[in-house]
Amino acid sequence: MSAPVRYIDRTRDYYIGQGYDKPYEWAHHTDVPFTPLTKPLSESRVAIVSTSDIAMKKPDGSRDRDNEFSVGNVYSLPFDTPVDLLYSRQEHYDQHATTLEDVNAYYPVSRLQELVERGRIGELAPRHHGVYTGYSKRKTAEVDAPEVLRRCLEDDVDLAVMTPV
Amino acid sequence: MFGTAKDIVEHCGVARFVFLDFPLGNSCGRSFDAEHQHQILELGMQLFENATAPRTTVQAPDIWSDDDAWKQLIFTDDQPFLSGEALENWMAAKQRYRDKKAAGEL
Numbered sequence: 001m002s003a004p005v006r007y008i009d010r011t012r013d014y015y016i017g018q019g020y021d022k023p024y025e026w027a028h029h030t031d032v033p034f035t036p037l038t039k040p041l042s043e044s045r046v047a048i049v050s051t052s053d054i055a056m057k058k059p060d061g062s063r064d065r066d067n068e069f070s071v072g073n074v075y076s077l078p079f080d081t082p083v084d085l086l087y088s089r090q091e092h093y094d095q096h097a098t099t100l101e102d103v104n105a106y107y108p109v110s111r112l113q114e115l116v117e118r119g120r121i122g123e124l125a126p127r128h129h130g131v132y133t134g135y136s137k138r139k140t141a142e143v144d145a146p147e148v149l150r151r152c153l154e155d156d157v158d159l160a161v162m163t164p165v
Numbered sequence: 166m167f168g169t170a171k172d173i174v175e176h177c178g179v180a181r182f183v184f185l186d187f188p189l190g191n192s193c194g195r196s197f198d199a200e201h202q203h204q205i206l207e208l209g210m211q212l213f214e215n216a217t218a219p220r221t222t223v224q225a226p227d228i229w230s231d232d233d234a235w236k237q238l239i240f241t242d243d244q245p246f247l248s249g250e251a252l253e254n255w256m257a258a259k260q261r262y263r264d265k266k267a268a269g270e271l
Contacts, residue, residue: 001186033219098188
């Protein structure tokens, strides 16, 4: 098995080569919170928190172009939205190696529902949440993340499954 | 957290991390392979049950393909990460973000 891609090094060199003068500063936290589970998974309510830029197709099956102009900010989708209506508007993935055609490969909404049916987890929360790609780590930390937490607490969520693309 | 960029997630720091050494876009398993997606998800469920401290990472055992050209090529001059319409969309989205910020909408 070859070593994982060192994205931080790779993107630094890449963007300097593209003419950017200062390297991107990736988020870094000295202290990382940790909350032990307080009840079994089979009794827990689970929500997805995604940065996969999930959007809903229009009734005619086309992409929602109006939505695609939104940037930043928190959105929520009902947990039982048919997966056929969901898609990702993300373009920041490895377009040379894979596609985003299978939503469950990065937004495991059907798989989690199956875990409920198998009794592995208790239930899904009424809403899953996401933050559309933004360009401010400060806003993510001070505005968007607290809003996601507020919505999760409002729905009595026990566990959050976080997924990028 | 499920992810494919080990260094970025660990640099940030998260409570529990399932690392899958696949291309960006497959954080929760192989596309159109429900069984594999369940295997990845189960690693996360076990982390919920077993991790006792933050920054706990488990790596899924899978490889994307025998050929690791995708690892060699991503973010290189030989294979630009974004190009054409995707690059234009990204630049336009950044400008919309700046405009909204200037207008006090963010």
